[in-house]
Amino acid sequence: MTAEKKSKLPVLRLDPESRAPLHAQAEQLLRQLIRRPEYSEGALLPDEVSLSRTLGISRNTLRAALSRLVAEGCLERKAGIGTRVVEPRVKSGVGAWHSFTREMESKGIKVETFFLKASVLPAPAEVARALQIAADTKVLCVDRVRGWDGKPEVFFRSYLHPRLGLTSQHDFRQPLYELIRAEASIVADQSFEEFTAMAADKPMARRLAVRQGTPLLRRERTVLDTGRRPIEFALVHYRCDRFRLTLNLRQG
Amino acid sequence: MTAEKKSKLPVLRLDPESRAPLHAQAEQLLRQLIRRPEYSEGALLPDEVSLSRTLGISRNTLRAALSRLVAEGCLERKAGIGTRVVEPRVKSGVGAWHSFTREMESKGIKVETFFLKASVLPAPAEVARALQIAADTKVLCVDRVRGWDGKPEVFFRSYLHPRLGLTSQHDFRQPLYELIRAEASIVADQSFEEFTAMAADKPMARRLAVRQGTPLLRRERTVLDTGRRPIEFALVHYRCDRFRLTLNLRQG
């Protein structure tokens, strides 16, 4: 038996008096809906056909509202599965990196990955905390650079949990998550994230081919597996002049 | 006669071989299109009906692509006018604050503004640089708090250029840009911005009704007038638990 409960159809009613468009009203109702406790734990929403019938609007109109909530990071849709509320953690609005790569490619940008080096070293305190291991446990640290048109744009440093059994002998030119998936765990699309602004120090400036002191965006990211155990702690640095942060109101 | 040229229909062709959805392909083509010089200065795009015919897709499918570019800030649509390319300057991803207020209200959130205090003081170095005035020139500093449901969410500190002729006697409970507009300049929708993460110090914690040390988002914003002269330098502080930053690739 699954932990997923099929949710009963909630009572939702639009205001026929309002001059606001139906998709806007639906969006607002959905916002209220997913703030309710029964939806706050990543539960599945009713399917689109039922929901549109409940609201008395067409499926297209409902989907317009849903799409905006998805774009905002409040909801997540999967074909064949359903629509679920994204857990209100400190989560990326961007989603996992591999989906970002896909998104880039859909925009006609071919992302290239360069492997720099892999080394085994005692976990720094911050890394040990994120991976839930004892400090100074040996972890694998992989440095990579991504970019396009031959120019580096993003620097990745990944600390991988020892449980994965990866060594510096593996081929890190292929996508990291393929490697992890092949090796052991299933990567869950969950992560805790944090952004900070900083200036490029000397090694970082070299890696990204920018001048020292260039503004960078530092992103910390902890990726979990399906059992909610930490798999990877990543430090990612973006060039501020190539990436943009936008501010959104958080739900709930 | 207007400076607007009605643009000729550009030649755009989708790839019938591609397995990518039509709306994604259209989005990609539009991205290339608006990067061309004839569209880089805020020119009007061809109307939706013609464009959809040119692309060989339905108007609905085209609009899906357009809507994403609008949401991203690349395009701007107005009923009765058309769709124009947004100028690719270093511009807020959020747009001007008053539009954010409007957006909030469209979501059913009534934004309230509280005026705290206005004082005249010598410009700190950072402020002087942003406003392009000599250090220690007397400037007007206005502190305000915005929020909803009676709870403070955002703290604003605005330093206003002396050229505007505003004094602490003005009524700062009304929207600031109305005041500026009435007083002198025309506010251009242009700004330079920067985000930083920080922890709440004592006075900030009091203003936002949070505990000291709460993570905050600090936003610096310089607003220009139509003549590209600085009007306002604003320091805005958001509660990290209520607002979210998302990462986007910058256009251009």
Add this chain to the structure above:
DNA sequence: AGTCATTCTTTGTTCAAACATTCCAACATT
């Protein structure tokens, strides 16, 4: 000349319908 109503162009909204794709679960087969 100025003002108002009309009309045209353009985006905004909404619907119904059909088919494709993805995933899961149940069943059948080895």
Add this chain to the structure above:
DNA sequence: AATGTTGGAATGTTTGAACAAAGAATGACT
């Protein structure tokens, strides 16, 4: 038990159509 197949349920894609609303241009009237 392991594997393969199939069908159902969900989202994804796309179309055509009609009308609403906003803005600009036109023309009529004062």
